Amino acid sequence: MERSEEFIQLLTPTGERVEDETFSFTHDDATIAANLRHMVLGRRLDTEATALQRKGQLGLWAPSLGQEAAQVGSGAAIAGLDEVIPSYREHAVALMRGVDPLDLLKTFRGTAMVDWDSVATRFHLYSFVIGTQALHAVGYAMGMQRDGVVGNPDPADNGAVLVYFGDGATSQGDVSEALVFAASYQTPTVFFVQNNQWAISEPIEIQSRIPLYRRATGFGIPSVRVDGNDVLAVQSVTEWALDRARRGDGPTFIEAFTYRMGAHTTSDDPTKYRRREEEAAWRAKDPIERVRTYLLGRGAVDQAWLDELDAEAEALGVRVREGALALPEPRLEDYWALTYASLPPALAAQRDAYLAYEASFEDADGEGGR
Incomplete structure (x- = not known):
């Protein structure tokens, strides 16, 4: 399935539901509220970790500010035997998979290597070498094929691999090799690209002369471009892609068109290469605000519910701040x-x-x- 240069959108920046000719969101408002919760908590973790780095308590942090819908929408589509292969920015997905946020911080504080139970969470360790995780994911997916967990009559017996990387990683040879192997062996792999417009200081227009999702077509892989700031559309598209992978219909390439509102990492200064007007335009498309606006307009949540969510986020912030300082020295x-x-x-x-x-x-x- 190849779409035009427009992207799939089911919830506008002003919080209005819209229809798409191919995809639809089949869940209720309670599911959307749950997604909002994950997005808010993911942002709070990101905000606290960024502040910890600025205070000298972390050596580095890779912010995910602005990419919460891409992460939570795709994370909500994961089920059963699915495996997640992240890069180094999927903090909200990590929380959804049950990774302790303090385990995430150990690497960035320098007290341990990546350190969480990747077997229980089915969320693999962060990959800091750009693009290598795409090959890891395809190899894992080939193993799933040979283990017989793809294409079974009972959907509960099937699984797929969801691998994350950014637009900059698509310029790496490892990603192209992964696409070759995935297409050749029709592996149950969903390539999820968070196109946040900037590979550090390199704009996407220089990296690729065509929309990223169209690259996968040349490898024979169905591709879709989705509004990465629309959690409803992201979940719908990722569910479709994972379903076809689990059935044995092969890989899919998803480009989530989003924006990195913060720095590439805390060692980066985006004011050196980005215009304030560009940042302001994308802040108006904040993925969290559009969901909050929709739910309040529907009466699906009220201010009391939002206050409880804010209290939960504050408790997470306290745990992250205090817990980071208490991490044992190596x-x-x-x-x-x-x-x-x-x-x-x-x-x-x-x-x-x-x-x-x-x-x-x-x-x-x-x-x-x-």
């Missing part, structure tokens, strides 16, 4: 102990040398200089 010896079941002699000698060097910095109280 132990140098763990870098060897957690790598090998049986440490080779050469590395054991290396370990002993490093630990002896560390011990040489002991202070007057006899505590090591960790």
Whole structure:
């Protein structure tokens, strides 16, 4: 399925429901309210983590401000045996999959490597090397095919892989290779591209002379472009793509047309390359505000409900702020102990040398200089 340069939209920036000739949102207002909750909590985590980095408590953070609908809408479509392969910005999806937010912060604080239960959550560890996760996802999907969890009569016995990456990653060779293998083997893979318009300081117009979703057509993969700030449309399109993948109908490429309202990472200054007018125009399309406006207009939620949500977000903020500072410091010896079941002699000698060097910095109280 290839669409025109326009995107699928079911909820306008002013909070009005609209119809699409192909896709429709089949869930009730309670589901939309649940999506709003996930979006608000995801933004609060992002806001707190950004502030922690600015205060020197995190080494780095990759903000997701403005991309909440793309993440929550797609995350709401995940079911059963589906596996999620993220990049490094899918914080709202992580929360939806049950990842503890403090586990997310460990990597960015430098107290541990990516560290959560990817088996229980079916949310794999963050990938910081741009584009590599696309190949990982296709390989995992090929394994699912061979394990017989695709195309079964009972939908509960089927699964697919949902892989996230940004517009900048589409310029990486790994993504093109992943598209080749996915098309060749018709793997149950949904490629979900959050096109936030900027690959750090490089605008999408320079990266690609055609809309990103049209690239996948050249690989023989059905592609769709969706309003990435419309949580209803994103959920509907992702449900369709995952359903066809689970049935054994092969991969799909989704371009969620959204905008990064914050920095690429906290080491970046977007005011150096973006115009304020552009940012203001996209803030008027805030994904959270359009859902809030819709639900209030329908009477599906009231101010008391919103106040409770704000209180829940505040509690999350407190837990993130306090919990980040309480994360245990890493132990140098763990870098060897957690790598090998049986440490080779050469590395054991290396370990002993490093630990002896560390011990040489002991202070007057006899505590090591960790």
